[in-house]
Amino acid sequence: MNYWLMKTEPTTYGIDDLVKQGTTPWEGVRNYQARNFMRDEMKIGDKVLFYHSNATPPGIVGLAEVCKESYPDYFAWDPDSKYFDPKSPKDNPRWMMVDVKFVEKFKDIISLDDLRTYPELSDMVVLKKGSRLSIQPVTKAQYNFITSQRIIKEE
DNA sequence: GCCAACGTTGGC
DNA sequence: GCCAACGTTGGC
Numbered sequence: 001m002n003y004w005l006m007k008t009e010p011t012t013y014g015i016d017d018l019v020k021q022g023t024t025p026w027e028g029v030r031n032y033q034a035r036n037f038m039r040d041e042m043k044i045g046d047k048v049l050f051y052h053s054n055a056t057p058p059g060i061v062g063l064a065e066v067c068k069e070s071y072p073d074y075f076a077w078d079p080d081s082k083y084f085d086p087k088s089p090k091d092n093p094r095w096m097m098v099d100v101k102f103v104e105k106f107k108d109i110i111s112l113d114d115l116r117t118y119p120e121l122s123d124m125v126v127l128k129k130g131s132r133l134s135i136q137p138v139t140k141a142q143y144n145f146i147t148s149q150r151i152i153k154e155e
Numbered sequence: 156g157c158c159a160a161c162g163t164t165g166g167c
Numbered sequence: 168g169c170c171a172a173c174g175t176t177g178g179c
Contacts, residue, residue: 053165054164054166057166058165112166130165130171130173131173132165132172132173
């Protein structure tokens with residue numbers, strides 16, 4: 001079992017979109033390191049911290065889970081998609097993705113500023129300066145600590 | 156294979 | 168909107 005943090009811009013695809021859809025392909029990752037995590041390491045049932053970047057404030061807004069293991073990012077084949085990439089042809093796909101499913105939405109965001117206040121999280125990749133990786137490994141301890149801090153949304 | 160130029164990410 | 172950090176591209 002592995003633990004991850006996955007970034008998304010809420011104006012593009014936020015936690016509320018995942019609430020509505022239930023599951024989604026994680027398309028559009030165009031970074032080799034992030035792709036390798038999806039292709040080589042993400043397994044069904046892996047736990048995901050759902051992170052809003054370019055948001056006010058940025059932070060972790062909920063939980064998700066890997067529900068389909070890696071397969072070609074077919075958005076790369078669609079000339080009308082903003083993720084179209086002619087260097088990723090069908091017979092030799094360069095980009096892979098997984099599907100994730102909604103698990104829960106926090107009542108309150110755990111903001112980036114909040115995360116910084118916990119010594120338990122000082123080694124988190126997302127807190128490192130200049131950390132742009134959109135899919136990051138998280139330790140079990142970090143994951144457990146964060147989930148112990150959260151308040152689950154009451155509907 | 157080096158590295159300058161360029162493009163993107165993402166907090167602020 | 169700025170800009171630091173970082174990844175990618177392409178000329179050589």
